[in-house]
Amino acid sequence: MLTLPELQQKFAEAVRGGTAAGLPLRDHGIPGVRRLQVYRNNHVSALREALRAVYPVTQRLVGEEFFAAAADAYGAANPSHGGNIQDYGGAFPRFLEDYAPAASLPYLGDVAALEWRRLQTAFAAPHAPMDVRALAEVPADALADLRFHHQPAARAFDSQFPILSIWRFCQQTDPEGRLELDKGSERVLFSRKAVDVEMRLLSPGEYAFLRVLCRGETFAEACRTAFTVERSFDVEERFAALVRDEILTGFYL
Amino acid sequence: MTIADSKMSGPKPIPAQAGIGLRGPHIQHVLDVRPDVAWFEVHSENYFAPGGRAVAELDAIRRDYPLSLHGVGVSLGGCDPLDDGHIENLRRAIARFVPALVSEHLCWTAAGTQHLHDLLPLPYTEEALRHVSGRIVEVQQRLGRRLLIENVSSYLEFEHSTIPEWEFLLEVAIRSGCGILLDVNNIYVSAINHGFDARRFIDAMPAEAVGEIHLAGHVRKDIDGTALLIDSHNRPVTDAVWELYAHALESLGPKPTLIEWDSELPEFAMLQAEAAKAGSYLEARHADAA
Numbered sequence: 001m002l003t004l005p006e007l008q009q010k011f012a013e014a015v016r017g018g019t020a021a022g023l024p025l026r027d028h029g030i031p032g033v034r035r036l037q038v039y040r041n042n043h044v045s046a047l048r049e050a051l052r053a054v055y056p057v058t059q060r061l062v063g064e065e066f067f068a069a070a071a072d073a074y075g076a077a078n079p080s081h082g083g084n085i086q087d088y089g090g091a092f093p094r095f096l097e098d099y100a101p102a103a104s105l106p107y108l109g110d111v112a113a114l115e116w117r118r119l120q121t122a123f124a125a126p127h128a129p130m131d132v133r134a135l136a137e138v139p140a141d142a143l144a145d146l147r148f149h150h151q152p153a154a155r156a157f158d159s160q161f162p163i164l165s166i167w168r169f170c171q172q173t174d175p176e177g178r179l180e181l182d183k184g185s186e187r188v189l190f191s192r193k194a195v196d197v198e199m200r201l202l203s204p205g206e207y208a209f210l211r212v213l214c215r216g217e218t219f220a221e222a223c224r225t226a227f228t229v230e231r232s233f234d235v236e237e238r239f240a241a242l243v244r245d246e247i248l249t250g251f252y253l
Numbered sequence: 254m255t256i257a258d259s260k261m262s263g264p265k266p267i268p269a270q271a272g273i274g275l276r277g278p279h280i281q282h283v284l285d286v287r288p289d290v291a292w293f294e295v296h297s298e299n300y301f302a303p304g305g306r307a308v309a310e311l312d313a314i315r316r317d318y319p320l321s322l323h324g325v326g327v328s329l330g331g332c333d334p335l336d337d338g339h340i341e342n343l344r345r346a347i348a349r350f351v352p353a354l355v356s357e358h359l360c361w362t363a364a365g366t367q368h369l370h371d372l373l374p375l376p377y378t379e380e381a382l383r384h385v386s387g388r389i390v391e392v393q394q395r396l397g398r399r400l401l402i403e404n405v406s407s408y409l410e411f412e413h414s415t416i417p418e419w420e421f422l423l424e425v426a427i428r429s430g431c432g433i434l435l436d437v438n439n440i441y442v443s444a445i446n447h448g449f450d451a452r453r454f455i456d457a458m459p460a461e462a463v464g465e466i467h468l469a470g471h472v473r474k475d476i477d478g479t480a481l482l483i484d485s486h487n488r489p490v491t492d493a494v495w496e497l498y499a500h501a502l503e504s505l506g507p508k509p510t511l512i513e514w515d516s517e518l519p520e521f522a523m524l525q526a527e528a529a530k531a532g533s534y535l536e537a538r539h540a541d542a543a
Binding site: 123 | 298299301302303305306325326327332336362363364365367368375376378380381408409410411412413447476479481
């Protein structure tokens with residue numbers, strides 16, 4: 001007789017598509033294997049529905065049927081490793097990049113990546129805005145050495161596709177006009193004030209500036225990097241915006 | 254709201270009236286309209302996030318309504334080590350929302366770190382009984398509170414099961430000190446699927462152990478001429494389950510009763526109508542008792 005851990009291991013493998021041979025299932029009017037099929041269906045459907053909930057725009061781009069097939073292929077290769085289904089599906093964007101049937105939609109993985117980041121921003125811990133009076137009291141010669149904290153919800157995403165434009169286009173109930181896919185790359189900043197997720201575009205300089213600051217490097221280092229990628233980068237104005245929008249929420253020496 | 258504040262106010266107790274399982278698409282409606290509902294239950298895991306809209310909304314709802322947290326992910330009957338992160342998230346959700354009731358299922362959901370996100374049946378053996386009772390004791394200790402444990406719908410039985418499900422559930426409650434969340438629809442579904450007498454299950458339950466009742470809809474599948482019921486939560490409670498519910502109230506007395514609906518969600522009014530129907534059974538039972 002199987003021990004409880006052995007039984008569960010074998011049962012789990014059978015639910016995930018493995019053989020049911022050797023499982024001690026009662027028939028009782030309906031063969032045990034047919035009964036097991038209910039659990040197989042439930043499992044596939046739970047993973048598929050979880051991905052549908054996280055990736056509605058991705059689904060809109062490919063249609064329900066295509067999405068279901070992609071979700072099932074992902075589910076077969078990527079078991080869930082936590083008891084909270086909201087944590088499932090983070091590797092789906094990367095999966096879509098290599099998913100052969102989606103090869104004609106090279107931006108699909110990035111659309112999914114945007115949706116995943118947007119959701120992480122939505123769920124992140126709250127923050128308080130920066131104490132700007134304290135910032136104003138920092139002596140001018142110490143400014144260059146300041147390092148900054150950012151809000152826990154902030155995420156940046158650098159895509160080679162016009163990813164935010166695509167996402168916004170797909171938000172319309174009856175999309176008007178044409179989706180311009182050759183608009184080039186877009187860098188997106190995700191953030192939150194209170195509970196609403198905001199997304200906006202970042203210029204190359206701003207993206208670089210923020211990335212360096214969020215790594216915990218100094219203001220001076222962030223400026224240097226930003227000017228390297230964008231000569232006309234307006235530090236004063238962009239820094240003020242990042243504070244005002246509560247992206248940067250604190251500082252330290 | 255700090256934890257100290259919420260402790261001072263204390264949880265609003267769940268009355269022996271009909272509540273509604275609150276799902277995402279209905280939350281804005283509830284916040285806008287503040288409908289007359291005796292209490293709400295939500296899925297614990299949907300409120301594990303440290304911030305954002307969902308948790309802020311539940312903060313608002315629980316100020317006006319008694320709240321129950323109902324979890325699906327601890328895998329109490331599972332043999333993997335308990336997931337510390339998951340338990341900690343649950344503990345934090347309990348501290349934040351101060352629910353009057355916290356419940357989980359008498360089942361397992363993961364093996365070998367693979368989570369199947371389904372309520373999987375245990376073999377009803379002495380080995381499983383010892384294991385799951387011990388796990389419930391441990392989780393209750395770590396959460397610092399008593400849990401209600403729900404009987405699940407099942408679609409198969411294991412050959413080596415030796416204990417009737419109702420005896421197993423009752424013995425788990427005795428050994429672990431947990432309460433029982435009696436899902437009357439699940440009893441009905443399992444009774445048809447495995448050919449036992451649903452009333453016998455209910456009659457085995459001591460009234461003082463049962464803290465809550467669940468009601469939901471199921472669907473009937475035909476497998477080569479034999480019925481298999483699926484606990485689908487996508488339709489009204491069936492007449493047979495209402496009958497069984499009346500029997501449960503007769504045997505147990507009035508108990509907080511929840512209407513659950515999880516897929517193909519209808520308008521909120523439909524859930525209210527189902528809750529009103531449960532409410533009329535409860536009132537009749539309250540009247541009998543008076």
